[in-house]
Amino acid sequence: MKVLDLQCGRQHTFEGWFGSEEDFQSQLARSLVECPVCGDTGILKRLSAPRLNLGATQAPDKPAGESRSVAAVPAPNAAQQAAFLQAVRHVLANTEDVGAQFAEEARKIHYGEADERNIRGQATAEETAELLEEGIAVMPLPIPKALKGPLQ
Known part of the structure; x- marks a missing residue:
């Protein structure tokens, strides 16, 4: 299963689930993928980081005083x-x-x-x-x- 972050021409963002990249491209070409908010079929795939679930492992501890990079970027709107x-x-x-x-x-x-x-x-x-x-x-x-x- 391929989970994609998508966006319509009106900047609404949403998630789409497809069997494969080919399945997504096929549905997109036939205008079957549409925004659930406004119905727009001008859909673009957004950049998204892959998520790997490899178990409940914890990140190694950093030495005291060393900074960590963090980011929280919610989908617009x-x-x-x-x-x-x-x-x-x-x-x-x-x-x-x-x-x-x-x-x-x-x-x-x-x-x-x-x-x-x-x-x-x-x-x-x-x-x-x-x-x-x-x-x-x-x-x-x-x-x-x-x-x-x-x-x-």
Whole structure:
């Protein structure tokens, strides 16, 4: 199994697992590798150090006073990406999907013609602008393809 550090064109970083380098390159060429945050298929392989698990051996002690080189380099925006995905999962779990009827259903709720509840769905930019002009609070929320299927 080959574990790769990957990055999309929008700088989201993520990990991908592949059977081999050839498997990764084949999937990449067919645009099957995509960012789990934004769905971008413009993926680059990031530099990463190999990790070797050779057992629970300890490094030899250094003489007193000798410095050790250490580095902690987290993936850029990893915390924000995780928070965003958690927020999207929360929205998916706590809203009703009304699909293309979103603008119509949002108006019904706003004007008291339907029970008040949390909804999500699809609306054009024009429909979204009209809803906002009417004083109906809506917010575009891109949902990554990976989260549109069954939650795992």
